[in-house]
Amino acid sequence: MAKLPSGSGLIFKVALPVPIYRLFDYLAPDNTSPHSVAPGMRLEVPFGKGKKIAFLVEIVRHSDLALDKLKPVTRMLDTQPLLSAKDVQLLRWVSAYYHHPLGGVISAAFPTALRLGKSALLPTQKRYALTEAGKTIDSLQLKRAPKQKALLELLQTQPPLSEADLSQGCVNWRSTIKQLLDKQLVEIIYADTTSTVTRLVNDDALPCNPQQQAAITAVNDSLGRFAVFLLEGVTGSGKTEVYMQIICSVLARGQQVLVLVPEITLTPQLEERFRRRFAVNIAIAHSRLTDTQRQTAWLNIRQGESAILLGTRSALFTPFKNLGLIILDEEHDSSFKQQEGFRFSARDVAVVRAKMLGIPVLLGSATPSLESLYNAANRRYTLLQLPERAGAAIAPILQLLDIRNKKIQEGLSEQLLAEIAKTLAKNEQVLLFLNRRGFAPTLICHSCGWVARCPRCDANLIIHSQKKQLRCHHCAREQRLLDQCPACKSNELTALGLGTERVENVLNTLFADKTVVRLDRDSTQRKGSLENYLAQINQGQVDIILGTQMLAKGHHFPNVTLVAILDVDSGLFSIDFHAAEKLAQMIVQVSGRAGRGEKSGKVVMQTRRPDHPLLTTLITEGYNSFAMTALAERKQALLPPFSYQALLRVHAADEEPPQLFLTTVLELAQSIGNHSVQILGPVAAPMARRAGFYRYQLLFQGSKRRELHTLLEALMPKITALKLAKKVRWSLDVDPVDLY
Ligand code: ADP
Ligand code: ZN
Ligand code: ZN
Numbered sequence: 001m002a003k004l005p006s007g008s009g010l011i012f013k014v015a016l017p018v019p020i021y022r023l024f025d026y027l028a029p030d031n032t033s034p035h036s037v038a039p040g041m042r043l044e045v046p047f048g049k050g051k052k053i054a055f056l057v058e059i060v061r062h063s064d065l066a067l068d069k070l071k072p073v074t075r076m077l078d079t080q081p082l083l084s085a086k087d088v089q090l091l092r093w094v095s096a097y098y099h100h101p102l103g104g105v106i107s108a109a110f111p112t113a114l115r116l117g118k119s120a121l122l123p124t125q126k127r128y129a130l131t132e133a134g135k136t137i138d139s140l141q142l143k144r145a146p147k148q149k150a151l152l153e154l155l156q157t158q159p160p161l162s163e164a165d166l167s168q169g170c171v172n173w174r175s176t177i178k179q180l181l182d183k184q185l186v187e188i189i190y191a192d193t194t195s196t197v198t199r200l201v202n203d204d205a206l207p208c209n210p211q212q213q214a215a216i217t218a219v220n221d222s223l224g225r226f227a228v229f230l231l232e233g234v235t236g237s238g239k240t241e242v243y244m245q246i247i248c249s250v251l252a253r254g255q256q257v258l259v260l261v262p263e264i265t266l267t268p269q270l271e272e273r274f275r276r277r278f279a280v281n282i283a284i285a286h287s288r289l290t291d292t293q294r295q296t297a298w299l300n301i302r303q304g305e306s307a308i309l310l311g312t313r314s315a316l317f318t319p320f321k322n323l324g325l326i327i328l329d330e331e332h333d334s335s336f337k338q339q340e341g342f343r344f345s346a347r348d349v350a351v352v353r354a355k356m357l358g359i360p361v362l363l364g365s366a367t368p369s370l371e372s373l374y375n376a377a378n379r380r381y382t383l384l385q386l387p388e389r390a391g392a393a394i395a396p397i398l399q400l401l402d403i404r405n406k407k408i409q410e411g412l413s414e415q416l417l418a419e420i421a422k423t424l425a426k427n428e429q430v431l432l433f434l435n436r437r438g439f440a441p442t443l444i445c446h447s448c449g450w451v452a453r454c455p456r457c458d459a460n461l462i463i464h465s466q467k468k469q470l471r472c473h474h475c476a477r478e479q480r481l482l483d484q485c486p487a488c489k490s491n492e493l494t495a496l497g498l499g500t501e502r503v504e505n506v507l508n509t510l511f512a513d514k515t516v517v518r519l520d521r522d523s524t525q526r527k528g529s530l531e532n533y534l535a536q537i538n539q540g541q542v543d544i545i546l547g548t549q550m551l552a553k554g555h556h557f558p559n560v561t562l563v564a565i566l567d568v569d570s571g572l573f574s575i576d577f578h579a580a581e582k583l584a585q586m587i588v589q590v591s592g593r594a595g596r597g598e599k600s601g602k603v604v605m606q607t608r609r610p611d612h613p614l615l616t617t618l619i620t621e622g623y624n625s626f627a628m629t630a631l632a633e634r635k636q637a638l639l640p641p642f643s644y645q646a647l648l649r650v651h652a653a654d655e656e657p658p659q660l661f662l663t664t665v666l667e668l669a670q671s672i673g674n675h676s677v678q679i680l681g682p683v684a685a686p687m688a689r690r691a692g693f694y695r696y697q698l699l700f701q702g703s704k705r706r707e708l709h710t711l712l713e714a715l716m717p718k719i720t721a722l723k724l725a726k727k728v729r730w731s732l733d734v735d736p737v738d739l740y
Helices: 085-097 102-109 132-136 146-157 163-169 173-182 210-221 239-252 264-277 291-302 313-317 346-357 370-377 414-425 500-510 529-538 579-591 613-621 623-636 656-672 705-721
Strands: 011-015 024-027 042-047 050-060 127-130 186-189 227-233 256-260 282-285 308-311 323-329 360-365 382-386 397-402 429-433 442-445 462-464 469-471 478-480 493-496 516-519 544-547 560-565 602-607 644-652 677-690 693-702 729-734
Touching (some): 011 042, 011 102, 050 102, 127 146, 146 173, 173 186, 210 239, 210 382, 227 239, 239 264, 239 360, 256 313, 264 282, 308 313, 313 346, 346 360, 414 429, 500 544, 560 579, 579 602, 613 623, 644 677, 644 705, 677 705, 693 705
Parallel strands (some): 256 323, 397 602, 429 560, 516 544
Antiparallel strands (some): 042 050, 442 493
């Protein structure tokens, strides 16, 4: 052990945003008192030839390195830690579990500006107000505590006071106000500074049905301790109402709530409902906000100025002053899993965070993930069910439409066209779902069989007719649409297959007097365009809505009474075992858009496989039966959640290095020797070439989570140290949600 250094005698172990799996030791600034520093503070340190922003993780008195090798910290950026000890504990857990360097994990928890070292000051907005008891008490009762008496009298003559107001009026007000808070004479309110609202809610709650009430009571009863609830409620069953009523109980306890949603397209509607219901300050966090907006939201939550944070997966790491509940809406959605860089599952980490904090988590979905249903079956999670639609809405009827040997016009069977016409004649809306954007997925030469392929990917180029382009959906490639075959010079190029643009064209022809709106990534690229379309639809200006998976998510279309899934078969055959689950969820979610108002809805699925067990189970017995069947199959095959996986992906511009790298990793893993973990591969990725890179993978699978992670822990530093590791790009995906 090295000798104590001069100066403060303290050594800071810091995390740096670099891809290295360890902490770095620095000498604390002179005169640092151990009481004035804490993990979670940002600081600046010399690193290499320059300087870097680092995060303080541990304060120790000795280093394994020689002291004269340690450099001093350049400067401290914060006087208060921005993360609490619990936050740091969570991030360390996450770093260990996902085998991702701690510096990268901590960076991900900060908004960009703070990550880069900007000031974390925010004008304070918290206010102190009298409780009912505080308003009625005679201040003379506090005559033995003159400071408290004076402060109480001040508050009795004033509206709620902010910290700034209090600092002007009194010295040492913090300890005095704490005593008044303890006596429940004063309370903190998280209200907008622009208003003087002291209420928590604006709008009244709806009277609940018994199932909703049971769900609310179950969660309310567990506030203040760890528990996981799975709220399985069909679309329109009133899950959001349940969330809002539980949130209200949490707010009444003076605690904050984190609500995570899969995608930003969902936030405007939810945000609006929350703002209508709650009078408290609501912070929003997602990737389309500006850096400043995100930083303000982050700081507001950290300081307790905002009581509710509504955000997408990365909002999970926001530090809270007093978090009381985490809600994950649409918990099955794969966008809760970050698919690049630091690959974490916001759902799984939310459960860990709640456990560390001793608070409940509520996972909600109409189509829960198999993992969560399995956890509910094991009683690790408490299952709460809302089997019926709330209010007057009626569940839609699902039906398969066998289109074998039927006449089809651009993907629409005659029978479906008749249904569409019938619905439109009643002045009701139709929703058509096709999960493929563009005009058609294949451009083929009728004379010689040439097909337009992306030169950089193992994929066809997609025809986009409006822009007159051929585009690859896997890399950035775009080129002009051809009218002559490059192989044989014939002019007989044919568009094969179906995309949303193509269906839009035929709908415009067949229903010329009706308004068709296409919703996909191409048609909604401009900021605000999706919101515009949604408004038009809700105002009844649109007759036919056509779109991709964008439609499956969260939107309410009360006047839609017919939903059609044009090509359900395309999802039936996949090499990835997750595909069946995703298809079933997609079908149920799209179906849920129908008949949410008082009119009943109908869902039609065109198929050439009307006997496929997935489809028949889903239709005749419902999602839950499908899920139980799928779980039984996974158990047989020892697939997750009956085993644990990690996927090592690698790509490089040349073909050999990825293979060589994975073979070396395989040998390393075998030399560590853990026979309970199976290692499959190396194999080429399902899409073996993408954006010019050759892609390979190695799959680790173990029946015990602990054993898989013990192996990975031993393996990761060895992988990082490989020379080959610098010639390829690689990443480890723990609990992968797809195998591509
Ligand atoms: P979900 O989130 O499960 O899709 P919502 O909470 O959005 O369901 O509820 C669907 C519709 O039913 C909303 O218009 C909501 O206002 C209404 N609703 C919810 N609960 C009730 C209730 N108890 N009584 C009447 N209407 C309700
Ligand atoms: Zn040709
Ligand atoms: Zn490509």
